[in-house]
Amino acid sequence: MLLLQQIVTSSFTLFRIACRAYRPTSAIVLVGLCWVSISAHAQEINPLAGNARAQYAGGVLFRAQCATCHGADATGIESIDAPDLTAMWRERAYSDRQVFDIIRDGIAGTIMPPHDFTETEVWMLVSFLRSVGESGVENLPVADSGLGATLFNNHCAECHRVTNAGGVLGPNLSDVLRRNSLADITASVRQPSALITSGYKAVRVNTNAGENIQGVLKNEDAFSFQIVDTNQQLRAFRKHDAVLTEQRESLMPAFAESELSEQELLAILNYIQSATGATP
Numbered sequence: 664m665l666l667l668q669q670i671v672t673s674s675f676t677l678f679r680i681a682c683r684a685y686r687p688t689s690a691i692v693l694v695g696l697c698w699v700s701i702s703a704h705a706q707e708i709n710p711l712a713g714n715a716r717a718q719y720a721g722g723v724l725f726r727a728q729c730a731t732c733h734g735a736d737a738t739g740i741e742s743i744d745a746p747d748l749t750a751m752w753r754e755r756a757y758s759d760r761q762v763f764d765i766i767r768d769g770i771a772g773t774i775m776p777p778h779d780f781t782e783t784e785v786w787m788l789v790s791f792l793r794s795v796g797e798s799g800v801e802n803l804p805v806a807d808s809g810l811g812a813t814l815f816n817n818h819c820a821e822c823h824r825v826t827n828a829g830g831v832l833g834p835n836l837s838d839v840l841r842r843n844s845l846a847d848i849t850a851s852v853r854q855p856s857a858l859i860t861s862g863y864k865a866v867r868v869n870t871n872a873g874e875n876i877q878g879v880l881k882n883e884d885a886f887s888f889q890i891v892d893t894n895q896q897l898r899a900f901r902k903h904d905a906v907l908t909e910q911r912e913s914l915m916p917a918f919a920e921s922e923l924s925e926q927e928l929l930a931i932l933n934y935i936q937s938a939t940g941a942t943p
């Protein structure tokens with residue numbers, strides 16, 4: 664089924680490219696035909712939902728095309744009334760298809776412009792916005808939260824907090840059930856490098872004194888930068904004294920199902936829910 668969808672989507676993209684190629688000629692009828700079949704093909708359901716690579720690619724597009732108005736983290740820019748796109752899922756209960764249409768058509772009478780992306784590119788943007796959206800986990804399956812507490816302490820607490828206890832290399836997970844869907848949380852745990860949480864980019868630092876340090880970048884300006892290193896310490900450097908290199912891999916280890924089963928992950932999430940009194 665997925666494969667079929669991919670074939671449909673990619674042949675459709677080719678078709679659209681063919682349609683575009685004809686546009687400069689005066690074959691108006693042909694252009695019209697192409698347009699009608701594009702509209703007829705538009706899908707209701709995001710064929711890339713929960714796909715970590717699509718989310719990543721959508722994030723790249725977002726930063727290039729949307730961040731000037733909506734902010735790099737999609738939380739909006741008040742001075743120009745560009746809304747917080749992480750809150751819209753919960754506040755307005757949009758479907759993926761409605762957000763698709765807004766991105767493609769823009770909002771008439773406002774500065775929100777229409778966009779000439781391919782269908783696949785728009786779905787990638789929708790996937791990205793879902794991944795940063797505050798839609799949260801609905802109906803978390805019940806699992807053993809006592810077991811979850813033990814698993815969390817053994818495997819996660821080194822880098823993550825729930826409420827206040829735990830490490831600071833990774834984000835506080837207290838509100839992760841309110842911010843991310845179950846598919847996104849699972850993707851974060853199984854393939855952490857596919858979508859790095861903003862504010863947690865992995866870096867390597869080589870100091871003139873010969874030190875070689877890994878950590879996540881917290882702040883950077885023209886002369887200095889700050890990281891949290893893998894010993895959970897906040898450290899500041901002058902650019903004069905150290906070279907900063909960005910890494911593609913997350914500092915979070917990937918947990919395969921053989922190391923942490925689906926049931927065990929659910930146990931951890933049940934623990935987070937009970938520890939934070941979250942009602943997602």
Ligand code: HEC
Pocket residue numbers: 725728729730731732733743744745746747748751755762765766770773774775776778788
């Ligand atoms: C020139 C500034 C600008 C750019 C660029 C822009 N937007 Fe917008 N966008 C806005 C404004 C302003 C609104 C609110 C319009 C209104 O008043 O309803 C908006 C609204 C939206 C909404 C509806 C939000 C809601 O809560 O109803 C979505 C979704 C959206 N934009 C996505 C995008 C995406 C994705 C991109 C990049 C492909 C993008 N926008 C590029 C300014 C912009």
Ligand code: HEC
Pocket residue numbers: 815818819820821822823832833834839843848851852855856858859860863864879913914915916918923931
């Ligand atoms: C060695 C440190 C480390 C360990 C151990 C670790 N993580 Fe992470 N985790 C991180 C870092 C750093 C990030 C942010 C970068 C990223 O998104 O990959 C992160 C991100 C996440 C995210 C995404 C959070 C968000 O706000 O989007 C989730 C979910 C997550 N971790 C869950 C877990 C769970 C569950 C465990 C234990 C089974 C765990 N992590 C173990 C370092 C760690």
